[in-house]
Amino acid sequence: MDLDIAGLRVLVTAGAAGIGLEIARTFLREGARVHACDVDRNALKAIPSSDPKLTASYGDVADRAGMTQVFEDALGTLGGLDVLVNNAGIAGPTGRVEEINPEDWDRCLDVCITGQFNCTRLAVPHLRKSQNASIINVSSAAGRFGFPLRSPYAAAKWAVIGLTKSLSRELGQDGIRVNAILPGIVAGDRQRRVLEAKAQQQGVSFGEMEQAALANASLKEYVTAQQLADQIVFLCSPRGRTISGQAIAIDADLQMLS
Numbered sequence: 001m002d003l004d005i006a007g008l009r010v011l012v013t014a015g016a017a018g019i020g021l022e023i024a025r026t027f028l029r030e031g032a033r034v035h036a037c038d039v040d041r042n043a044l045k046a047i048p049s050s051d052p053k054l055t056a057s058y059g060d061v062a063d064r065a066g067m068t069q070v071f072e073d074a075l076g077t078l079g080g081l082d083v084l085v086n087n088a089g090i091a092g093p094t095g096r097v098e099e100i101n102p103e104d105w106d107r108c109l110d111v112c113i114t115g116q117f118n119c120t121r122l123a124v125p126h127l128r129k130s131q132n133a134s135i136i137n138v139s140s141a142a143g144r145f146g147f148p149l150r151s152p153y154a155a156a157k158w159a160v161i162g163l164t165k166s167l168s169r170e171l172g173q174d175g176i177r178v179n180a181i182l183p184g185i186v187a188g189d190r191q192r193r194v195l196e197a198k199a200q201q202q203g204v205s206f207g208e209m210e211q212a213a214l215a216n217a218s219l220k221e222y223v224t225a226q227q228l229a230d231q232i233v234f235l236c237s238p239r240g241r242t243i244s245g246q247a248i249a250i251d252a253d254l255q256m257l258s
Helices: 018-029 041-050 064-078 102-127 151-174 189-202 206-215 225-236
Strands: 009-013 033-038 055-058 083-086 133-138 176-183 247-250
Touching: 009 018, 009 064, 009 102, 018 033, 018 083, 018 225, 033 041, 033 064, 041 055, 055 064, 064 102, 083 102, 102 133, 102 151, 133 151, 133 225, 151 176, 151 247, 176 225, 189 206, 225 247
Parallel strands: 009 033, 009 083, 033 055, 083 133, 133 176, 176 247
Antiparallel strands: none
């Protein structure tokens, strides 16, 4: 299927590794031009050899001044902007609410929700000039279920959906589509670390924690980063031109988080 996105100008936050890198690579395979930012300096150093068509720069989405520089880099390289993928996020602390360090709470929300605001406010003036403008905000299954022992992360990801719905209505008159993606249990090191932390907190083995997590889904399997990337690229193509304001779950039909 030709998605007709050759030349599309895309910025992906946290795009040098993991899910973000898969998103960037999928856009590139379809002919888009992509700039990534990331806080992982080692991942950024690997980009020129692993993905020479991907341009990238250091950037922490919670740092407003730093993101201003990232946007200058991206716009200088791409010559404009058609798509912003607000992918950056952190797992945040695991623990009972009374045990959570307030600084860990603040950092989780600073990255997972305020970071999306920081990037969106910089992107919108440029997206208004695009003929095919989209914002994709990465939320989580934690954005529609309660998530015991993960209250900062869940609070931030619920907020992402509120931001998405509001922006869709606000920016629709400018022809800018805004959607949220809600990944479920995604295969990878980050998910393993989350399950390991919860297993330790609850005094069970990793295998037991993993089995319990997957048991909550109709399809007892992990979601892949490629599946998320495929959905995002479709939404940002002309084929998704009437899809906006949606919170789209890609989660093997999760019924709850435990």
